[in-house]
Amino acid sequence: MRQYSCLLLAPLLISALAAAQPAPAPATTPSATAKTATVPNTLEQRLAACAICHGKQGEGTLKNEYYPRLAGKPTGYLYNQLIGFRERRRSASPIMTYMVGGLSDNYLHEIAAHYAGLRPPFPAPVTRAPLAKLKLGETIALKGLPARDIPACTACHGGPLSGMLPAIPGLVGLNPEYIAAQLGAWRSGSRNSTAPDCMARIASRMTGDDISAVAAFLAFQVASPDVPPAPAQAAKLPLACGSAP
Ligand code: HEC
Ligand code: HEC
Numbered sequence: 001m002r003q004y005s006c007l008l009l010a011p012l013l014i015s016a017l018a019a020a021q022p023a024p025a026p027a028t029t030p031s032a033t034a035k036t037a038t039v040p041n042t043l044e045q046r047l048a049a050c051a052i053c054h055g056k057q058g059e060g061t062l063k064n065e066y067y068p069r070l071a072g073k074p075t076g077y078l079y080n081q082l083i084g085f086r087e088r089r090r091s092a093s094p095i096m097t098y099m100v101g102g103l104s105d106n107y108l109h110e111i112a113a114h115y116a117g118l119r120p121p122f123p124a125p126v127t128r129a130p131l132a133k134l135k136l137g138e139t140i141a142l143k144g145l146p147a148r149d150i151p152a153c154t155a156c157h158g159g160p161l162s163g164m165l166p167a168i169p170g171l172v173g174l175n176p177e178y179i180a181a182q183l184g185a186w187r188s189g190s191r192n193s194t195a196p197d198c199m200a201r202i203a204s205r206m207t208g209d210d211i212s213a214v215a216a217f218l219a220f221q222v223a224s225p226d227v228p229p230a231p232a233q234a235a236k237l238p239l240a241c242g243s244a245p
Contacts, residue, residue, distance in 0.1 A: 092181070
């Protein structure tokens, strides 16, 4: 039912967004001037359709499902995702493919840069998890499981897990079910990043228990949205990632 109502909503949202794509400057007739004065054509105004799910500041919302945080993730990462939805390399959420279907590369880049610059507060950490699970999650996130060739998440996502420029996202301030679902999507092939797809390789080496533990540990972290992503090439990646060269 939920999916169904989303799909019904989609055409309305898209027409609003497409109609609001940046248009060539209008001729400066008095009536055109009057029109632009009453309807502010700012990017924020045009992204009202996205705010319904992702929040006004891209903070992410937990309604009957989770709509992920976009704020503060690197521009390159967000741009790659928008292209991925448009090209259906990331297909778990048909609504996102609808949302960005008709939008140009330039406009998607502008949208990505907008959300990358926002810093709304993080939600409260999720603390309902058994200690043993959090301990396993901590080991995976900070040290990895070398016996199974699983690198530490911090090796690429940065020591404070705030991501790395230009295209690796932070992993804090997210809902644990979302994190687990993304790792599951890489395992099942419904999320594909540019080859070599390092996240698909890492996720395929993880068990269901590993995934659930690392998601619980990440969601348990108290973090500040003001910690920026690490600079580009701050660390040598333990595996090659096509989306973050
Ligand atoms: C009806 C709800 C809905 C609307 C409206 C919507 N999104 Fe989404 N969006 C989602 C869901 C659900 C996901 C997670 C998809 C998944 O699990 O792969 C998502 C994921 C994303 C992601 C990937 C986030 C990440 O961290 O990887 C980006 C970027 C994004 N949306 C941008 C937008 C933009 C820009 C708009 C407006 C043009 C928009 N969304 C409108 C529901 C929505
Ligand atoms: C070799 C580098 C590397 C390592 C190690 C790594 N990641 Fe990633 N991760 C990436 C890259 C690159 C992306 C962006 C992929 C894309 O563009 O789709 C990413 C994206 C993600 C995302 C998507 C976030 C979102 O907002 O949708 C999750 C979740 C994630 N990684 C979890 C993990 C976890 C958990 C670990 C540790 C077990 C880990 N990663 C280790 C490189 C890495």
